[in-house]
Amino acid sequence: MKKVAVIFLFMILITVSSSNNVNAQCAMCTVSAEQSVKNGNTQGKGLNSGILYLLAIPYLLISGMGVLWYIKYRKRTVNYAENV
DSSP states (O other), X not given: OHHHHHXXXXXXXXXXXXXXXXXXXXXXXXXXXXXXXXXXXXXXXXXXXXXXXHHHHHHHHHHHHHHHHHHHHHHHHHHHHXXX
16 A cells, blocks of 8 residues: 555656646637736636636536545445444
8 A cells, every 4th residue: 555655646746847837728818818908808807717617617526426425435334334
């Protein structure tokens, strides 16, 4: 078990140390965001809200699956304890 943890931490260290800074927006999104800020429009806020919405959905789905798994696991252990 200790060996697996060391390998996992080593892989994370290599991944973090080898990453580069990148700009992940497409050209149209970048121009739209820059122009909206300069002109005082609220498109940039909408763009940021959309990005946060897209970011939150996977975390919510994984959290929901984790809660369901925990509830199912807890019921199984309670039933096992009652039968023993």
